[in-house]
Amino acid sequence: MTHELDRTAAVTSLGAGAYAAHLDPGWVVGGGVNGGYVLAVATAALRAELAGVGHLDPVSTSGYYLSPSVPGPATVRTRVLRTGGRRSTVAATLSQEQDGVEVDRLTVLAVLGTVEAGGAPASDAALEAVRREPAPVDLPPVEECVSAADDPDGARLAPPLMQRLDLRLDPAYAGWAVGRPSRAGVVQGWLRLADHRPPDPWSLLVVADALPPVSFDLGLPGWAPTVELTVHVRQRPVDGWLRVRHATRTVAGGSFEEDCEIWDEAGHLVAQARQLALLPRAPRTPS
Amino acid sequence: MTHELDRTAAVTSLGAGAYAAHLDPGWVVGGGVNGGYVLAVATAALRAELAGVGHLDPVSTSGYYLSPSVPGPATVRTRVLRTGGRRSTVAATLSQEQDGVEVDRLTVLAVLGTVEAGGAPASDAALEAVRREPAPVDLPPVEECVSAADDPDGARLAPPLMQRLDLRLDPAYAGWAVGRPSRAGVVQGWLRLADHRPPDPWSLLVVADALPPVSFDLGLPGWAPTVELTVHVRQRPVDGWLRVRHATRTVAGGSFEEDCEIWDEAGHLVAQARQLALLPRAPRTPS
Structure with missing residues (x-):
């Protein structure tokens, strides 16, 4: 367990399907601890619970967010709903003590x-x-993309989450960082974990919720709370950079969907995710 | 409760969050009772549980299928995980007695x-x-589409589910019914419930899983078990025909995703759904 993600998302069995975890302050962003990281912590407990049957990869994972997580101790309670020869269906709830x-x-x-x-x-x-998969998104070369490290002020002000990631955003959809959102509803770029931990099916849960929300590219810089996030891991990634594309096509009724596609360096689609998020309130000029 | 769906998906409180239901044989298809209908039954119990706070529309609903349902009695057990002013997060499990x-x-x-x-x-x-939504799928007029009733043999052999629906398939992607699948991985058409029950957010759960699977259009006629189905209801539909499009872009690693989009007669996108399904085994010639 030499890599950051494995260290900070580790769980310890408390017996009877319960696990102790510690949400690391390094994954804080916006309104709380990053949702993909918290999903990975809960899923780490599910993997531990299923280690005996060897079902270790999150094929399909749906998270419903109940309240913002904070750094500190957490408990994951797991339940095995069904175990078959090739896959198991499981449930987990992650909780934290707050004022006792x-x-x-x-x-x-x-x-x-x-x-x-x-x-x-x-x-x-x-x-x-009939095998098919969507072609990888076309991105400028890594060195032509935008990193938080490119801007000393940005790097100093960036949330801790950005120090866990080596993220290079496609400049075509990064104008929101300087007040010029494209309004296309797209955020995309190259991503790897900062310590170059090789991606695997489990770490893709973090990748699926690591980019800034597409609402930034719509010119809405506020916090966009996730209602629900489902990640389908379709193929096992090879080591290297991931290409990640987030896009929305529907902004209506107070919410937007954020569709995420992830390709590995070999060009295979390795994961698809969709989250439903609430639109942030528009920024108000002081009155 | 004069309409068929309301009658057959009704639940009766047993107290303490439990509800009695009866899965109707009219919704049988393929390997069991239709998954969208079973999801609607479970959600009927959730709506009953939340009637007091007025949270009646399924904004986001994820179903994980554990075993094939059969017609007959069922029990839905519900849990309220969080209730806020505008929405509640809830859980339900639908079970049936089998050999005691x-x-x-x-x-x-x-x-x-x-x-x-x-x-x-x-x-x-x-x-x-920033409001936006995808334009409705372009379909031939209803009268130029293909109905189970067009083919007397087909109608006789069709599963009971098809009698609950007035479904008119786009002929461009209906060739699988006569052994000529397009292999595009698309099934689309006009849909309304057979008794013209007006669509509402709840009935869209049924609509999201009512069409034949896109695997039919890939030339794979077997049963494609759903691993997971998430439905996001985005806008309230007006009365009339719905346009429904199912498509897959990724067929790999033993599974395919089926993306569903539903528009109402006013042209608004009313729901989006995605399911991950297992690829059916290919048909074998007798040896």
Whole structure:
């Protein structure tokens, strides 16, 4: 456990399906601890619970956020709902003590199993014939993208989360950082963990919620609380940079969806995620 | 409760968050009772549980399928995880007795609240300026689309589910019914409930899983079990026909995603859904 994510998302069994965790201040962003990191902590407990049957990869994971997490101790309670030969369906709730009362932060349903390598041959010719996946998003070279480190002021002011990531944003959709949002509803770029931990199916839960929200690119800089986030890990990533694209097509009724696609350096689509988030209130000029 | 869906998805309180239901044989399809209908039954119990706070619309609903449902009695157990002024987060599990043992069929996490009418004005000008939604899918006129009733043999052989729906499929992606799948991975068409029950946010849970699976259009006619289905109801539909589009872009690693978009007759996007489903085994010629 030499890498940062593994250290800070580790859990310790308390018996009877309960696990102790410690939410690290290094993952704070905006209104609390990053939602993808908290999802990864809850899923670490599910993986520990299923280690005996070898179902370690989060195939499908849905998190419903109940209250903002804060750095400090947390407890994850797990339940195994169904175990089959190839996958298990499980539930977890992550809570924190607040003024002596246990408060739920996140509740999760998930299917864990084994995710195959990108491009692994299908089990028969008929399935092989229909194999398809979306081509990786076209990005400028890494060195032409925008990093928090490019701007000394930005780096000093950036939330702790940005120090966990080596994120290089496509400048075409990064104008919001200097007050010129594209209004396309897109944020995309290259991503790897700052300490170059190789991506795996579990770490993609963090990647799926690591970029700034697309609401920034709509010119809405406020906090956009996540109602629900579902991540499907489709293929096992190879080591290297990930390409991540977040986009919204529907901004209506007080909410927006944020669709996330993640490709690995070999060009395979490794994960898809969607979250429903509430629109931030528009900034007001002082009256 | 004069309409078929309301009658067959009704629940009766047993006290302490438990509800009795009866899964109707009219909703049988493929490997069991239709997943969207079962999700609607579980959500009917959640709506009953939240009637006191007036959170009746399923804003975000994630169902994880544990075993195939069968027609007959069922029990839904609900839990309220968090209630706020505008929405509540809730959980439900639907189970059936099988050989004297309670077997879970479906477990659900959901946020219920109030879904606004399509095109309702945003709360301020900055949000109004970024409003957007995808244009409705272009479909041939209803009378040029394909109905199960067009084919007397088909109608006789069609699963009971198809009698609950007035479904008119776009012929461009209906060739699988006569052995000529387009292999585009698309199924789309016009849909209303057979008795013309007006659509509402709750009934969209059924609509989101009512069409034949896109795997049919890939030339894979077998049963494609749903691992997970999340439905986001974005705007309240007006009465009339719905346009429904199902498409997949990723068929790899033994699974495919099925993305569903639903527009109402006024042209508003009223719901988005995604399910992860397992690829059916390819048909084998007898050896």
